[in-house]
Amino acid sequence: MRKKTKSIQKKQKIRQKSQSKKPNNALRLVKIVSKNGNKNIKAIKKRDAPEILCFIKNAPETLKFYSEIRNSLSKNFSHMNSIQKERSRKRGGYWPFENVSYIGTSASLVLAAEYQRWHDINKSKMSIVNPEKWNVEVYQKLEEVGFFDFFDLPNDRNLPKKNSEDVQIIKMRSGSTADPGAIGEMIDELKNLEALGHEDLEEEFIHLYGAMVEGVMNVVRHAYPEGISTKFPHIGKWWITGSASKKNRSINITIYDQGISIPRSLPTWNKYESWKKNIESEIGICPLADSVKFDGLAILKAVETAVSSTSDTHRGLGLSQMRNFINCCKSGFLRIISRNGMATFIPNSPTHFIRKIPTAAAKSYSHSIGGTLIEWNIIF
Known part of the structure; x- marks a missing residue:
């Protein structure tokens, strides 16, 4: 009888243990x-x-x-x-x-x-x-x-009205073609935000416009190539939004696409051989296009390769223009998240060089963003 009881208790423990491992489908x-x-x-x-x-x-x-x-x-x-x-x-x-x-x-x-x-x-x-x-x-x-x-x-909730001095956001836009007009409209909206006050940012906006146009053109040219499938079906679009913060004295612009990602597109890049040597010198190997382990470093090295190259930028991924824009700013960052990787860049400056402060950092994650996200944050 005792043996039978022990046997039943053992089965119950095994059953409870297996149930605890199952996902919560309540x-x-x-x-x-x-x-x-x-x-x-x-x-x-x-x-x-x-x-x-x-x-x-x-x-x-x-x-x-x-x-x-x-x-x-x-x-x-x-x-x-x-x-x-x-x-x-x-x-x-x-x-x-x-x-x-x-x-x-x-x-x-x-x-x-x-x-x-x-x-x-x-x-x-x-x-x-x-x-x-x-x-x-x-x-x-x-x-x-x-x-x-x-x-x-x-959208029928009665919410308290936001203070105009809080972060103000530009309503997102989306498209499937390179549309400089849409970018220009967003720049004009950013200029008119109360959060920016009377700041003279005309020069910054000119450079920002160029970087944004390059980002959108990059999506149109490289994110959805024919003959290369994505894990999930896509609709061939880009999405963009912007915001300004009076408290932080900053402007933020984000562009997103659901394309094949930068790491996966690298083998078709005209600077691929230079990128390959660059990343091999860092980790001793060249990651395969389908490997996500080094996605963050792959993005970082792609930007470094693009900036150091003097070839026709319009045959590349537009990365040098994106990086050069943030270098023109007093402070801020460029963040690129593509597939499972993230690379962040801050402006190069004599202070950073003298103090040996890194101006770029990379990380890789277990999950993908499902495309590429490019974000500029400019401190004015």
Whole structure:
């Protein structure tokens, strides 16, 4: 009898242990709000977003969470029959954000791009979960970026009016062609923001315009090449937004695409051999195009190679112009996140050279951003 009891207890422990390893698939009731303000109560899987969604303050968890959204919204869609696709369109993607206390502007842009991809490819009815429970500042940030009206989602919360001295955001734009006019309109909007006051930044805006145009042209030329597939279906677009902070005396511009990424495009680059020698001198090997382990360093070395080259820049990736712009600034940074890598650059200066302060840094992460994000932050 004792042996039987011990055997049962042992089986129960094994069962409990195996259940603890399984993902939490518990359901919970939520309010689903869709186009035209339609509201329904549904049971969905319990999912928790990170408290901070930001590529600066919490890059690992933010990239992981966005990867989960990307996988969920695109999961098995290409293998569905017509009935399953129709059910998927009606069901949409339900991701709660009520536990998010902060979201960065760049993170807001990438989130909106993911939703637009799902919307355009699947012709789905986009929905949001429990919007009345979202953090006020998070809700306002997404509202300013244009997340709600971009997809014709309802935005009927009565929120306190923001102080004009707080960070002001330019509503995002998207496109599939190199459109200098759209960039010019965004520059004009930035100039008119109250957060900039009466600062004389005409020269900075001229250089910023050139860097932004180069960034968008880079997407059009290199992000979505024919014959090279991406892990997830894309819609061939770029997204861009900007902001200004009076408190921090800064301007921020972000461009994002869902293309093949810089590390994967390097083998077709006209400076590939120079880049190869550059990275081999650092780590002793040349990473394969599909290897993500050294993505951060691959981006950093690509920028260094582009800056040191004197060949025709319009045959390259536009990286030298992006780096040279930040060098013209008194302070700030250029951050490039592409696939699983991040490279950050600050202006070169005599002080940095004398003190041997690094002006570039690279990191690689376990999860991909799903394309390339370029961010300039200029301190004025």
